[in-house]
Amino acid sequence: MVGGLAAQLPALLGVLVGTAGTMLATGLNERTRWRRSQTVRWDERRLDAYVELTKAVKEIHAVATQMLSEHRPGARRPALDRDEGRARLAEADVRHTLAWEAVLLLGDEATVGAAAEWRHAVRDIESAARALPDPPTGVSDMIERADLGRDRFYRAARASLGVRGGSVEQVRHLLGKPAPAEPAALTRRLTPEQSRGGPTAADT
8 A cells, every 4th residue: 555655656746746836827827917907007097197287287388378479479379368368277277286296196207307397397488478468588488498398298208108109209390490309408407396396486
């Protein structure tokens, strides 16, 4: 009997090893699948956060620039009434604040930094619009900085989400000239507090 068990021992060990290997492989596959699903889930939420911030900042940009139409040579749309413009800016600011918090929670460092530069550039345009009828200065430069900031944010956001397909920069089309190699060089330097969403002179 002992001899029979000894003869069967290699086969039993083989079964045990095979079963353990199968369980281990199954566990690893399930863990990999779970991690992949979590990654997709967070990427979807990150995309939603980026889209909502983009819509809010673009709305502020559009309203403010239309309010400044009389001070923008070649503007195609008539100037927006100041009272109406300020009311629309106030509503957009609320949406912008909520969207910004989501980006801070979900965005990576590069995207948050690029978003901060873009939003502060747009804040400069908004401040000029809110200051009307005082004549603004450097409106074209402010708009160019905002456009460069938007391109940099899009580039960082696409990299964060793993989006392929090459560049989607718009500045070269809007300005009729090649975009600089490093758009951040044309944006104003932000303090560490501002890059994390802290207040600026335009926010107060």
